[in-house]
Amino acid sequence: MWGRGTVMAVPGVVLLGVVALAAPAGAAAEAPGRAPAGGLRAEGGAYDVTLPTGDIVHVAGAGTSVTPAPGRDPAFTVSHDNGDLYVVPDDRLSDDPERYNVTALHEGRRPVARPKASGELVTVRVRSIARDGRPGLGVANFLNVEDGAGGNARRPLPGTKDQPCTDASWEDADCIRLRPGTYSILGLIKTLPSWAPSTSGATPLNYSLVGSPEVEITGDTEIVLDARKATEVTVATPEHATAANPGTISHLMWTRSAADGTAVDDGVLMPPGATLEERLFLQPTARVRRGSFEMYTRWRLEAPAITMRAAGVALAPRYYDAAYFSDVSSQFPRLDGRAVLRVADGDRPGADLRGRLALVQRKDGVPVAEQSNAAAKAGARMVAVYNDRPGVDDETGGAGVQLRVPTVRLSHEEGRALLRRSGAVVTAKGVVDSPYLYDLVFPETGQIPKKLHYIARTRDLARVENSYSGADSVTTGRYSRRPWEEYATAYTFPLIGAPRTRVEYLSADPGTQWSARAATPEEPYNHAFPGPETPFLRLDEAKWTSYKPGARASHAWFQAPLTGGVNPLSPISRTGDRIRLRVGLVDAAANYSDAYSSLFPGGFVTDFRVYRDDELVAQTAYLPNGTLTTTPGEATYRVQYDVANNATWARSSTRTKTAWTFRSAQTQATTTLLLLQVGYDARVDLHNRARSGVLKLTVRHQDGSRTPLKRLTLAASFDDGTTWTAVPVKDGTARLHGRGMVSLRVAAEDAASNTIDQEVIRAYELH
Known part of the structure; x- marks a missing residue:
């Protein structure tokens, strides 16, 4: 099961360096009347910035975290450019990124003005195509890899046609004016479900990174960023069964430096539920000749949280996002173990649902919680909600109501196939606490290769046995850091069955460093069902470690x-x-x-x-x-x-x-x-x-x-x-x-x- 907690005990993403938390909101830096003159002065550099969307960015030394505004849970693109930190919500990619320049907002200044391009300029038009052939929603980045001139220019995808083309670092156009030269042109493109407009705000099926980190621009041209040219990244774990549970893919990050050393870091952080499929695609590229290039993906793999088998029907169930229905994992019902369930049509009046899997169809205007709890009241042991249109959908229709029985979502096709089989029986298996965890970083340096299938054999990984003592539940997070990263990022997840041990397999190479955090009790990922206020003990591993293949270690918490x-x-x-x-x-x-x-x-x-x-x-x-x-x-x-x-x-x-x-x-x-x-x-x-x-x-x-x-x-x-x-x-x-x-x-x-x-x-x- 997953969570949305962070080191701040609120939903969001953690960018962790050396954390220096500020005094709690409403608290003075020192207790009133108790600090002598010349006393301890609060550590400088810590501040909060509220983005135009209401999301709050907390900056403290080298550590940064993001708290989405109530009712929001987007992914965030994070970049460092020209000395400024940018944190752009993924549902605002068409906005001017300077609105999300955290450094400039904090300092109360205008962003640093970029020098105008000199000499002859050419027009580069950009067109984006999603994996289904429709126009793709996303963002394109342009960097001159000869001298870094202009920094990391951006254009939203698809841009607005018939808008004037300029050399501005951002504008809502489908084109940009550039000085002829060699550029990195990379686009991050979403592919949306077939039932949703391709550029809408629906949860995407998947992301694709397309383009080239090195392309010659000599004259007016059109660049087509086509996600259909991207190859799926796949990971196999031969020794253990794993599945793409929510939160499997969290990072797609890259760095590109020009020949003069000017570098731009960019990428997207994907929280659990950021995509419907937990799939990722990359377009293979040639090796760069100017400057340097590296990108990586990060994967978190555990035992399948929920599986279902039925004769003649392929099923891929997913739990709904727990944040809509609970504050902590103990409030969210999950199947623990194996259950053989006869399928019943939960939409048919008078259907006998006692002890069965109630199959109900999603309906606009009817919350999933209402459908599920009505079936539970009628005796259903488990509920499966199938989409009312082709493909899958994670729309819950509302939040703030707890579920009574385990509830999963199915595609339209899966639901209809089950209904067509009279007397269908489903064998369901749920794993609440996976005894193992794979935390994997796959870097590619110089180019994106054609082969993007990774085999994670335990002999090639580090094996760390973590023991979590003394608490009923905890929240855990592990942070990875490549040599070019000034910060580390991670989402946190509840570990429900504490106290317990868990074997964690980590990528082992000298360029990837690891550290970790654990908090007790489990930190709430929502605040819809608040309980008594309580303090949280948030422990950080006091070192960064890179491992050799086959390394074995143990680590205790609490x-x-x-x-x-x-x-x-x-x-x-x-x-x-x-x-x-x-x-x-x-x-x-x-x-x-x-x-x-x-x-x-x-x-x-x-x-x-x-x-x-x-x-x-x-x-x-x-x-x-x-x-x-x-x-x-x-x-x-x-x-x-x-x-x-x-x-x-x-x-x-x-x-x-x-x-x-x-x-x-x-x-x-x-x-x-x-x-x-x-x-x-x-x-x-x-x-x-x-x-x-x-x-x-x-x-x-x-x-x-x-x-x-x-x-x-x-x-x-x-x-x-x-x-x-x-x-x-x-x-x-x-x-x-x-x-x-x-x-x-x-x-x-x-x-x-x-x-x-x-x-x-x-x-x-x-x-």
Whole structure:
């Protein structure tokens, strides 16, 4: 099953670099009346921009996310051009992209003016053809690959005829004026269902990337971007059965650089449900001779979510988009296991639907939820809605009503074929939690080849076994990054059956880096059925990794205990008289999460303080992420971070306190400071329970230095911190004696007098 959650716990797409979240909406940067003068200043560079469509782009350092406006769920084309970030909703490709220039909107300026083309200009007309032969909806991009002049010019497809041709970077015309030369001309074209106008806003069947990354323009000409010339990209997974579930294809991205190094990155991000077929087509090209070119597609393959078999009828059922009918996956009914169902005509008055698959026809003006729930009330075990016109359709006719039984969509042809077979029986199989996941990036460098069939054999991939502990459900997302990408992007999906393990197969090559995120509890992908407000713990893997073929690894999430810590990707450091500070929560596997006070009861309550020579110089109850301007002389600093997790879902690590001390003076270069970190290994299971009292402690410096450890002590409590008992530690190993929820106090000091004092209440269960 799929979700629409993001790192922001709202629908949309995540563009993840080093994330720096801002204080929650409505919260001051510091708690009123609590921050001393000269206190911690919020990290600069974070801002929100509202696009003309109402979609909100959140920019925070190298990380960006997009929250679609209520009732909207488009794909987004994302590009960097001339130093500006563009995020264009896919249903607004005919608009001037400068309306969606996020950088310019934030700075309150006009977009950077592009120099006018000089010398002789020629007229290039563009015509687009979808895979069914009709005019194709999309966008064409033009880049001079000799000198990058003009940047990434665009024209909507199909453009408006009889509109004047100019050399402007954008206009709603079917032509453009260019200086003769060598160009990259690529078009992204949608093919729509046969029943929909070919340039309408209906959900497309599929996308095609067509054109050439290198073509000579010598005079007036017409360029035909014909999706019928594109080849389908296919992926086989010989060792495991997989299917094109919603969200299978998420990325079609490319970069094109001119001979002088000027580069433009472009592409489309497709959320689950962005296409009806989960198919993608690419036109093969010759190898480029000027500059460089790379493109890739990204695939997410799991066990088939739902299949159906019936004698003499080929069926390809799809669940409807859960976001129309639920907030979280537990509210969306799915078939779990195998069911043999007799087919009944759900549209026939008086039909016996008890325990059957009710087959109903889609109708304009009648919501799918109304049709499905009426059949469920009559006893149907499952409902299949078939299209009332040729092909498939995902139109639900409305949202905000929960479904009572699993409901799938079928094509018109499939539905009619079932109805023609009297007494038809369908064998349905549903997989709620796939035990495996393929996350695959297929890059093509220099050209798009003719052969676009990929075989993903497990021996050629990295095998990562992920364990998700302690929660009933979580949201997961994995991020990939090619060398030319300044950001990483991903959609997130719920993992319903947590706690559990899952084998994840990843593309293994040195040019693809991976990182991941997991959040608990499952983040809502909609807000139609709001429940009590609750905080979310969003853990990021604190590294980027490229794998070799055949590599094996394991990674744990939400493994107890959860304590205060720093992010290795954003360490506490000093430059001159400015100390860059950022702390949060880390689990036993060193995954990192920002955590700060919630604006509602039953959430996080945090207190972050910084002392210089015992004088309080900064304090905040909100995001402890910013810069402290301090005095140049050497001083002793103490950074203290207290977190209480009052959420109803919090079973362990409900309170934690961490204090770091270190000495620091003015620096010339940026220097990572000598903060100690404690690692915990209690050998807990997926429920964060340990059968053995053995606890291993490791102490390291955030900068990796090896200053010897002078002192390490441990105390334990089995009454939530009311009483404490000292526990001997030898060579980093201690043995606890007791049963129940154990709380821990650890103190460590190195030979340079840097210290850490850490306390965690209800760290894990010992039984």
